[in-house]
Amino acid sequence: MPTLVGIFDTPNGVAEAVARLKGRGFSKLEVYSPAPFEEIELAVDPKPSKVRIFTLVGGLLGVVTGYALTIWMSLDWPIVIGGKPFASIPPYTVIAFELTILFGGIFTLIGLLAVGRLPAIKLDPGYSARFSGEEFGVAVEVSERDVAEVDGLLRSHAAKEVTLVAA
Amino acid sequence: MTPPPAESVAAMIRPTPATPESPTNRDVMRVFMERPGLGWLLLVGLCLAGLAGGAATWIYQIYKGLGIAGYSHPIFWGAYIVTFVFWVGIAHAGTLISAILFLFRAKWRNAINRSAEAMTIFAVFTAQLFLGIHVGRIWKAYFILPYPNQRALWVNFKSPLLWDTFAISTYTLISLIFFYVGLVPDLAIARDRTTGWRKVLYGALALGWQGTSRQWKAHNRTVLHLSGLATPLVLSVHSVVSWDFAMALVPGWHATIFAPYFVAGAIFSGFAMVLTVMIPVRRIFGLEHILTDYHFENMTRFLLLTSTIVGYAYGIEYFIAWYSGVEAEKTSFYLRAFGPYWISTWCMLIFNGVVPQLFWFKRLRTHVPTIFVICTLINIGMWFERYVIIITGLSREFNPAVWGHYTPHPFELMIVAGSFSFFSILFLIFLKLFPVIPISEVKELVIHERAHAGHGKHAEAH
Known part of the structure; x- marks a missing residue:
């Protein structure tokens, strides 16, 4: 399945996009951020860490x-x-x-x-060095027919660009 | 900047525009990525010379035995134990800053916690060297551990020296874990931006960290729990070290105040050492905009507080010696101040109890050269504090017929000097290998500020 990676500037944008994606049923997602932000954690998974x-x-x-x-x-x-x-x-x-x-x-x-699933030998295909800069990434695994919808959804939540990563 | 891996894949909807590098990354990476300057190389050379001197003396001591030290009956705890306690004390600042200030949500600690934690680890390593140096027969040092042996003989868990073994080993491991856990996200930053051997090293140490929300959440929890564990630990370690003395009946040692007194002294000396090291580092690497005068002033406030506690403890010791009416106790304390070791005692009282009180004045708290001078005096004063406690205590026990005198032999001082070189060399290597400022933690503040300033669209990080 292809993966769409939306790139964001603010944690708020990420949190809103994640909440919306989850609401639409796209729950196979991974958020990359340069630092921890509570709003993102609450949007992705509000349960306390094990x-x-x-x-x-x-x-x-x-x-x-x-x-x-x-x-x-x-x-x-x-x-x-x-x-x-x-x-x-x-x-x-x-x-x-x-x-x-x-x-x-x-x-x-x-x-x-x-x-945290560490140590990991390989980095995710959706990961980018930009996420250890000051940008955020939301990687969503989608089926071919949903690509357009998720692309639009990410963009409508202030994703400044969206990249398609082949599976 | 390394191109993002996404570029290598087959299908892309839109081309990726180049993104500007994060200013925080750039500033901190510069410190350890730049080629070492002449000053750094000279310092390393100097430290290597000191280390070689210390190591050669130690080897000579292993060969000849502890007789080469200045020990004379009844004083068999000398400069080695003094320096051991000194370095354990130094080791307290890092964990205090990273654990206790973390629990109190004192955000200003971000700028100093990495370097303070590094100093903690290096100071504990240095302190542990002295256990080996002091025991003399280093090849039997493992006797102190409870290991299964043919005689089915175990260690004496009722001895404070054994508590110390457990406390120091635990402290070493927990500080190391704390330091490493904090470093992992920063190592990932370095991994993404380096090539060659550095990429291999950082890549391996970063463990494949990607900053996913699941990882950050676990990381936050881990730091919180490690802080919760390290807070009582840091208070316990110097308490246990103080019990090495307080559990004995020696006049001047056998006091209930020892544990809090030692802990306050440890924090005091640790903060002084962090400032002594970080003031030149900030100047040399131009970190003034991250490590500001505000951070230094906050640390001098800690120095003021702990100096007052230590000064109070000095006073109470004298009061109790007089108030208890115990002859040996009174004599011991009288001879501290007016006996053969009066210089050490007055160094300790003035450098630790009186001079830091100058920090009541804001003008002096914010004047960096003054801070540097006072902190150096505190380092000297705190070494003398341990010297006074150990040497005057042992030299003036109950029976005047067995009173003695000890002066450190030059061989011992060579080893002590070598320990400073050992500590410095580790720190100098750290400066050129790892981010001296916790990048992710600073970035968290930067991004927060940006988000609040203008919702991220127009506001730059600076």
Whole structure:
């Protein structure tokens, strides 16, 4: 299927065009922008990103690992230190805290890669170096007979040019 | 500019007119794409010499043993630990700027956060060198990690030194992740605009970033969560470092104020270092319109705040030493100011507690040469602060019969100087390899402003 890429100057134009396209049933679209803009994100997909689940799982895993590691290792070869119990919670809380942050952070990075579909070996055919400049792109996958309609739709929403990319 | 890939495809409805390059891209890319100047090469040469001196001394120390350092009983924590704490402190500014100021939505941080984060990472690397240098038998340094071994013997998790291992390692990794995540969109910008080895390098590091709305949304979430995680982390790291001292019974160390006192000192020294480095960088690379006096003034306000906290901590330490009535504590603090280490103590008190108070005057807050001089004094003062805490503490413990004296040996100072070269060299390479200003974040503001100014049609970015 061919892809139409509309090029925009403002995030508002993109958001309006995306809302309109989705309303007309063209939901196979990708928006490229040089920076994050809330209005675009709301128009494309208002649901919060799933990265948060990764952070939560990582953090919980970290705190459990922290206490498990310290307590098990202290009991595996028990030595009395400073008259404290073998499994001594207050000092181990420091380790558990650090591991919560560490695992949470690593899992958040994994979340970014998984949700953002990174690393990608090839860039999309609709992508252009202009989108890492100051312009925005809306790439819509359409069937042959809808090309004219989507072209007109993008232009009516302040797309300053529209390019057709072969599938 | 690289032609857009769309040109290569078969069917096109209309020809693509050439688009002007984004001024933000151009300004920032210029800094790292231009051929290095003579000044840069001279600085790198100088740093390489310092690094070679430090490295040779370290190799000699590994060969001969720690005896070549100036240690004398009872002082076996010397310039290496002082410099370790100093560099860990420096490492606090970057994460503070990128995490805490992010959570507070302080938009002015955009201009400085990249360079501050880079400094954080390089400072942590430098600090970690000192763990290896200080332990002497570097080939056994892995003993500090809990690894399965034949004796089924584990590390002592009740020791603050081990907490430190975990805190510093976590801090290194999280800062690195934070730095890298922020860098990815900018690397994609560089990838789209370079050729040759740079394109390969940026292309690989950018991971195929295209700035799709899905990627940006995930990226925003990631930065938010990393900020949320890094905020308590940055406060915990120097607290844990302070507990290396506060958990011991040494007079002058065993104080509950140590954690907040160290954290304030770390932020203080970190901001001072960021300013000391960024003032010349801004001048050399002509970044005055991105990194304005307004940013510098905001940072001096932080210096003023943290200097006041640190000054208060100095005062409270003396008050508690007197108020506690503990003889050893009183003696230790009296000898700090009037004993053999009085020069270090007064350097610390004046450079950290008194001089930065000049920032109450707006005229001095906005006068860049004054800022530079005061920040340099703060860097010196903060090194001396750690020197005072560690050396005077250890040299004047409970029993006067085992009091001692320590002066750093030239070998130790060679290694300390080498660490400054190591830090500088990493930063100089960073300047010529990566965007020193977060381009996407600045662009977000630029596009916002343009959209509000005239709905994008006529208004230019500048």
